[in-house]
Amino acid sequence: MSVPAVLPAPAADEPLLTPEEERYYLASQWQLIWWRLRRHRLAMGSFWFLLGLYGIIPFVEFLSPYALRTRHPDYVYFPPQRVRFFHEGAFQGPFVYGHTMTVNMDTLKREYREDRSQIYRVRFVTRGEAYAMWGLWPMDLHLVGVDEGGTLFLLGTDRLGRDMLSRIIHGARISLTIGLVGITVSFVLALVFGGLSGYYGGMLDIAIQRLIEVIRSFPELPLWMALSAALPARWDPLLIYFGITIILGVIEWTGLARSVRGKLLALREEDFATAAQLMGASPPYIIRRHLLPSFTSHLIVSGTLSIPHMILGETALSFLGLGLRAPITSWGVLLSEAQNINAVALYPWLMLPVVMVVLTVLAFNFLGDGLRDAADPYA
């Protein structure tokens, strides 16, 4: 901000700025963005929601009632179970009834009936299946559990009798991080290519712009399909995971690179860039130190808006059987088990992971929208 050379002499008794004004003028750009974002209620709600989601990632074993791969052969395709509080009119605290299973001989569908004589209390922070916390030390504490002999399938079970809630919580780990890793890849690519293109211009710029145009004119899905078909089937699931994130990132970077280029083209003409050049700063230094900071906020906005794209991309790939595969569990992998009309008609709870996908994608979009409004605090 330019300061007038001659300040009007303030009257002796009245201060130049009110405390609020002073606070505003002294605030950093990031503080201003934060203040603006805070006024955007939908964006803030999404922000806390996402923070909560990402917050559970380290603790999935503790939060999920069962382990990822525990099968309950007696409870296959078990519908979501109701937690009750009153038994025959008397308050009992949270509990579940036991169940008996019969097979309907006409439809061969398993039918479960509540057995009201059996009562199992729902316990909080209770001992359950053993697991290794962060792979380091053994633990058997779970946030919720049920008395010995009872079952607690809040969102039902799948075709092997595995608890859907636990699987959705575990799937969050993969589904949520895939966007972050992917966005890192595409950020790096966008900064390098967009930077080269925008700062140097000329032939290099033309070549890179052509390349971007080519990638953009490919329908993404066939490109994803082709690239992930190229991942060797005998790779370790973890390697496949990184392969998929890199594929998603490699295809996603073009939009970001375009905006980097556009900004750089405009900014390199500014006086401060010329000044830095004359003082002998190297191009990477100028880009990093002088040019990038002035549009980091815009980059963050674009990043936020492309993460949901990647999450949806992963679901689509996994659904086609070209993405992640069991034993890795992501929301896409879970949904690929709900892909026949049977699941929709008979076992609709298998589609529940989609609720998480939709909520996450919506939250990222709303947050990105709010950030876009807030990104330019001087406007």
Next chain:
Amino acid sequence: MLRYSIQRLLLMIPTLLLISIVTFVIIELPPGDYLETLVSELQATGERADLQKIEFLRKQYGLDQPVAVRYWVWVTGLLEGDLGYSFEYDRPVSEIIGERLMLTFVVSFAAVVFTWVVAFPIGVYSATHQYSWGDHGLTFLGFLGLATPNFLLALVLMFISFSWFGVSVGGLFSPDMEEAPWGWAKVADLLTHLWIPVVVIGTSGTAGMIRRLRANLLDELRKQYVVTARAKGLSPGRLLVKYPLRIAVNPFVSDIGNLLPQVISGAIIVSIVLSLPTTGPMLLRALRTQDMYLAGSFLMLLALLTVVGVFLSDLALAALDPRIRQGAGGTR
């Protein structure tokens, strides 16, 4: 205008060349080739593979040649309209994909039209009624369409139409129409089946379109000339249609470049779920079995569809907006 069109047309040549290279690299990426897939499949079923025949086939299709030679053969073939030979179907690629490509085009085109028809009124309404309940509600609905994975929406719609209307919606035709020759009856049959894939594919792009039209129109509505026109007593409806809308509608035309790849991607996944006779299922299978010429020519034609679509939208944009026509080489 003519100069601009020619310029734009010439620009397509290097783009298409690059696309062909990228396509070829992609289909060459997986280790092994179709014949190896074939051998392992034969072995898996317990049959003995005739090594001599395999060797013969390998020579016949030039699979023993270096990559550059194969690329050259493929690309020059493409220029002459020869799309190559499918190993799996044992027929020329052009014979297999002709009708499928046409149907893909029909579905994609319908989806783009759907997106426009839905997004346009909603966008205009949202901008003129900013922050009203209608604006929030419709925007939210648009986002919901964006956030729901296509394949799941397709499944649910399929279930609904089956259980409520009793119509089975797999495919694009009724069973008795499948083999029928083209005629009005068949077109009508196609239309009754078309709506599900079109709705499913269309919803994912609608939100973006609404947002952009709304943002652009809002920018225009805040400008001085709108105030002036209003002060002079122009009726709100006429004012809107005559000035701001004409400027704000640009992205609608130019955005087809972004919309088209998205629509074709959507069409592929939806056609796999609904088992439509379009390119999707066949491309997926071709990629898996490394039926490379089939997959490659498919990818190439889909990309061509996009490039031509973008070209047409650029022309339309130039016709609409003199600023682009006169400024050498438009910017998207």
